[in-house]
Amino acid sequence: MNKIIVYEHPDLNGLRKEFTADVPDLHSVDFGDCISSLKVIGQPWLVFRDTNYKGPCYAYEEGEHKHIFLNNQPSSLQLVTEDLEYPQITLYEYTNYEGARKVITEETNLTYGYFNDKASSHIVQKGAWILYDDENRGGWFYIAREGTKIPNYGPEFKFRSKCSHVYPLKGGKPVITAKILWDHKKVESERAIVIDEINGINTTDFEQTFTSINSRVYEATTSHSFQFKVLNYPIDKKFNLSIDPRTNLTVEKGSLDSTVTVDKVEVTVPARIPPHSELIVQVIMKLVTASAPVELIITKNGKAKTEIGEYRSVSGRHISTKYIVKPVEKKN
Structure with missing residues (x-):
């Protein structure tokens, strides 16, 4: 607002x-x-x-x-209600928009060129401008609004043929809201990898207790990234991308370096090993690569524009166990 x-x-x-x-x-x-x-x-x-x-x-x-x-x-x-995104003003050498002219679309110190102290009239095509009679935004000035036409600076402007600096007013920073469209989430790949293996051997005729450990805790990581599909509107402001109640990412200048979140997952190991058996416990992490479109609403001066980006994650949060029982030969 x-x-x-x-x-x-x-x-x-x-x-x-x-x-x-x-x-x-x-x-x-x-x-x-x-x-x-x-x-x-x-x-x-x-x-x-x-x-x-x-x-x-x-x-x-x-x-x-x-x-x-x-x-x-x-x-x-x-x-100031003008759209300040793409400012433009035309300065004319003589009154009534005659003579040489100069079209300006950005802040300009006219003392560095050939149009210093020449302007006698102007038309503002876009934005709102401040015209100064001295270089470096100095001296007497006049605020020129979009659509205004001044055919003759005259004495009241105090700088007929003296304009030396022009500056376009800048709009405020945009308000950006980002929403991940989870309904359009796409799983791109899944693969399982063994991240740990626990072994126990029972050579007796009786069921035995697994004496090494009953459970272990593993770190399950998820990497997050964001990119624009096509960026039609310049964004120079940070905005937040909410992944879940615990994960809130900051995107700066349209890009997010890969960020990793870590979860602790406890895996319980069976307490018993059958007689004359080897128990192998494989700890398996399933890596899931997924993506979802991100809708960004960029509001500036009451006008909203929409950009589409993509959120991508590689998640290893799902950890499970696989139990393999192999017979072992009896000892004589």
Whole structure:
């Protein structure tokens, strides 16, 4: 959810209020002219000195802002609702969108190129931008929203033919929910391996007790991995993949190094060996390789996109025993 939390004092201290929608007049909610710090979750917010989104304005992106401009002055707040994923702005050399032009899709310091101090008009195709009259985000600035067309910067812009830096506002981190579709689980292979063997020999005419051990404990391991089938949407945020109540994996930047969980399994050994017999107890682990699709819902700025990945496991949790009894010759 897009949210702004505003605080009465610097360093996120004092009285606080939370907002998820535009506030044209902070005085109406008893919080005007008192904000000194704030926290943004999701999309950026614009903070205005005057009511009804007027006067000097500053943009704040996701994160904690322990000190702000317009300290103790903000009177209105506005959420940036534009899709900020693929920003684009076109700067024109002359007024009325004439002369040479420059299409920009990322933060650009114009002093490094040939379009520094040339722009006199612009059109914002996508996103929301901050235009600065000095390099490195310095000097006077103007916030340009998607769909706006400014045909003539004029005196009120203070930087006609002086624009030197442009910066696209960044959206907040996406919210990712991951769900393993167990109904579509597929067992790819199964194989049994002997992990231990216990032997006992009884050469007498009487049934004897297996004196070596009554039970043993083994570690049953399961390796887990995750990968995307096709990644259509860039993901730079960690998310959790819940395997079972005990296993919760973290996927970072779309990949998960193989992770192993360990279970303790106790195997009980028969207590008796028949007369003139050798008892062989084989401890067998069944390795099962299985996979299941993973549905990821990625929500950003109220828009949801779906990606499909694959969870894979190689499990040795199932451990059993096989008993083999062989006759032995009687001793004379």
